[in-house]
Amino acid sequence: MKGYLWTGGPGSPASEAPAEEGRLAAWEAIAVDAVGNVIEFWGFKRNQGRVWALLYLRGEPLTAGEIERELDLSKGGVSMLLRDLERWGVIQRVRLPNDTAWRYAAETDLVRMVTHVIEEREAGFVARIRADLAEARRLAETSSEVPHERLARLEKMATLAEHVERALRLFIKTSRLDVSGVLSVFRDEGGASRREKR
Amino acid sequence: MKGYLWTGGPGSPASEAPAEEGRLAAWEAIAVDAVGNVIEFWGFKRNQGRVWALLYLRGEPLTAGEIERELDLSKGGVSMLLRDLERWGVIQRVRLPNDTAWRYAAETDLVRMVTHVIEEREAGFVARIRADLAEARRLAETSSEVPHERLARLEKMATLAEHVERALRLFIKTSRLDVSGVLSVFRDEGGASRREKR
């Protein structure tokens, strides 16, 4: 996770030297980076977002090598990024008929990535917090030394945690609902691509 | 080293080494750390959460020095943490009648911190993303070279961004509503403390 207040001006990053990007069109670079920023903001790696964005924008599956060139990343890096993305189900590995290399295609629902993974880490995380607070409470209760008042505050804290948790679940749910609407927009254009899992 | 025999953990395995924490009770340490983890998860500094939690649990205002000792932080660090927290309105700086030093008291709504700040960084952030995508679109449109299909995808992307944004706003709103209910639980116990801003 990164900065808090986002001191960076809203100015466009477009002004920076775009020469870096291999043969990416300017508009592609901007869009790709935008997604990268969003995704980083949500606690993922910037480049995970960039890779997904590139694949999505291109529409057709790309090889690791192409991604490597377009995004100016290292071989190893691309490999790992792709692995992550595939594991999360936001890209798909496809093998074209007479091709020697794997190709990767973007799944349309980036949202799945966010909700799914957030959900997942939420699960473990929330569980742990809950356990910690419960433990604290147990300790505080057995130890006779703890003032009634403080114990009360501890309990309030747990309550608050629960509520925040509930709010978050709700968010995920509504988000997904809301998104199901959005997804209709994404109904595939042709869906010609033949897909076979490895 | 400070071997206190205090509660000594009645029934507790006490396997952890709480020796680190100044003179924090074991249960306090756990709770404080739990909050620290949550807050870090939300993109703040762990110690910001810990400080707030300590202040909240203690109920009475503490001096910077006390916080420093209890949480085993550096002078400078505490100063900066307190400044942040105060700026966000989640703690309050109070001067007790015949005391020479400032004291700090926790505001009851940590939630304000999350919603408020998240809201804020959202604002700038979302604006920027939106601007970037718009820019990309503009570029792509003017450049005659861009395939209709890709342009369509770019637009879908923007749509998705908007929806996610909307979902997030909704989350913040409902969260706040939900929380307003929670806050009743927090109705202050006495609220005698005299408060004057610096």
Added chain:
DNA sequence: CATATAGTTCAAGACCACGTGAACTGCACC
């Protein structure tokens, strides 16, 4: 004025996560 305590600021360092690049595996084709 000297001393002490409270608080702030900042450069230096600790720390950690990310990406790199090289070594390695696996596979195909000659």
Added chain:
DNA sequence: GGTGCAGTTCACGTGGTCTTGAACTATATG
């Protein structure tokens, strides 16, 4: 076998954030 390419893995370097510790300001007290 050997050559070439696709892909994986991992130790290391780099960059960025957080914390520290010391220098500094401020304010009171004798």
